[in-house]
Amino acid sequence: MNINTNNTYATKYEGFAVGYNSATEAWGDIVQEYTSHSRTYPGKIYENVGWVKGTKEAYGSWGGYLWLLQNTVAFRTSDTDVWVSPGGVTSHIAQVLVGTIGDYAPMANVADVGPMNWNGEAITDYLGAGQAEDFVCRGDFTAYYQLITAEVKFDKVGAICASTTWCGEGAPERLIEESRLNIVVTTQPEAHEDLVNLEVESVTPVEPETENGDLWQDIFDPSKWYYDAFLEAKTEKHPVPKRVDFAVKIGDSECATRHILVIPVFDHLAFPVFDYPEDRNEAWRYVIWKYGVSTFWLTSISYDPNQTEFPGLTSTFTDACTLGPPAFSTENFCASTIAHENVHGQQTADYIFSSQASWAAGFAHFAEVDAYNVELQKAEHHGLSESEIAEITAWRDYYNREGPKPD
Ligand SMILES: [Zn+2]
Numbered sequence: 001m002n003i004n005t006n007n008t009y010a011t012k013y014e015g016f017a018v019g020y021n022s023a024t025e026a027w028g029d030i031v032q033e034y035t036s037h038s039r040t041y042p043g044k045i046y047e048n049v050g051w052v053k054g055t056k057e058a059y060g061s062w063g064g065y066l067w068l069l070q071n072t073v074a075f076r077t078s079d080t081d082v083w084v085s086p087g088g089v090t091s092h093i094a095q096v097l098v099g100t101i102g103d104y105a106p107m108a109n110v111a112d113v114g115p116m117n118w119n120g121e122a123i124t125d126y127l128g129a130g131q132a133e134d135f136v137c138r139g140d141f142t143a144y145y146q147l148i149t150a151e152v153k154f155d156k157v158g159a160i161c162a163s164t165t166w167c168g169e170g171a172p173e174r175l176i177e178e179s180r181l182n183i184v185v186t187t188q189p190e191a192h193e194d195l196v197n198l199e200v201e202s203v204t205p206v207e208p209e210t211e212n213g214d215l216w217q218d219i220f221d222p223s224k225w226y227y228d229a230f231l232e233a234k235t236e237k238h239p240v241p242k243r244v245d246f247a248v249k250i251g252d253s254e255c256a257t258r259h260i261l262v263i264p265v266f267d268h269l270a271f272p273v274f275d276y277p278e279d280r281n282e283a284w285r286y287v288i289w290k291y292g293v294s295t296f297w298l299t300s301i302s303y304d305p306n307q308t309e310f311p312g313l314t315s316t317f318t319d320a321c322t323l324g325p326p327a328f329s330t331e332n333f334c335a336s337t338i339a340h341e342n343v344h345g346q347q348t349a350d351y352i353f354s355s356q357a358s359w360a361a362g363f364a365h366f367a368e369v370d371a372y373n374v375e376l377q378k379a380e381h382h383g384l385s386e387s388e389i390a391e392i393t394a395w396r397d398y399y400n401r402e403g404p405k406p407d
Helices: 023-036 120-124 174-178 265-270 280-291 331-346 349-360 366-377 386-399
Strands: 009-020 038-042 050-058 061-076 082-084 090-098 102-104 109-114 132-136 143-154 159-161 180-188 197-204 214-217 224-228 242-250 253-263 300-303 312-314 320-323
Touching: 009 023, 023 050, 023 061, 090 253, 102 109, 143 242, 159 174, 159 265, 174 180, 174 265, 180 253, 197 214, 253 265, 265 280, 265 331, 280 300, 280 331, 312 331, 320 331, 331 366, 331 386, 349 366, 366 386
Parallel strands: 143 253, 159 253, 300 320
Antiparallel strands: 009 038, 009 061, 050 061, 050 132, 061 109, 082 090, 090 102, 090 143, 143 180, 180 224, 197 242, 214 224, 242 253, 312 320
């Protein structure tokens, strides 16, 4: 708080009345007149401001007196609306609480008159005939800053799903909702939400590159915000979980931070975190959509959690495919496995039986060699890693009688 000495002064008022028929008449005259008998003391602030007043009867008539000393203190509540702690943390000032004087906005220019603002009516109150009062008061100009703090609440715990253009093209309805974060920002003291800005401060790790996602404020309720997770591009073959950090700011000062994880779509469906449900039948549907995997020769595909030995199996007779947990190690391997099973779907029963007979006789299992070769041809398109390619190559070579059985 800064006192402006140029506009600060003390004023002394004096009122004196004699020769009235009653005490009330004498007092009424003083109340009318006392402000016109004054003297100012520029630049002074007195500690003993107050009044002495009363009425008195003498020699058959009534008189009265009022002596008033008051301070006029001009001050600015604060230089800025930001408070910087000794540790360098900035906070926004909600209001400045000035001792006995009052509560003001930051950066407000105030001219406090005391004891007038404080006890206006008490000065001119009529005390009663023959009554007197001596009142001394002192203003407390100690200033306190009430800082604004903010709290950020999310409607979801820990994580949301990346956005995907699969929505609208066969994705389960829930994915739209699960890629949106409903955010409520509240301030303490209340109702400063309109001052608050919410920002996406960072999205990490930076690679592979994504947008920040869309963040906007409700047009009717400034405490409500919405965040739609960044888009997982159909061409992004190695999406990773990312951390999105939000910051609540008032001007340049940060009042609160909070973060959420954004999980790749495949992981969100196949390996959900927090309370989201696992749905691997949606996970492989996503993979087929994302990588454009042909399933033309398969009559059906389904996830079998008990099929722990094989990524994929396709019936020689019905061309129905089942995917087991090993197919879900990565979205890339899942796409590759489905492409492999589609080859089996295309193969006739006769071809498969003769291939199995060849294998039993100590020669190549050409039905499997064909399927693994398709996986290798599409390895780049499916985004397979070097180790995934090495494993598929090892199996292809094994069924070709060109290598040992892989571990
Ligand atoms: Zn196979």
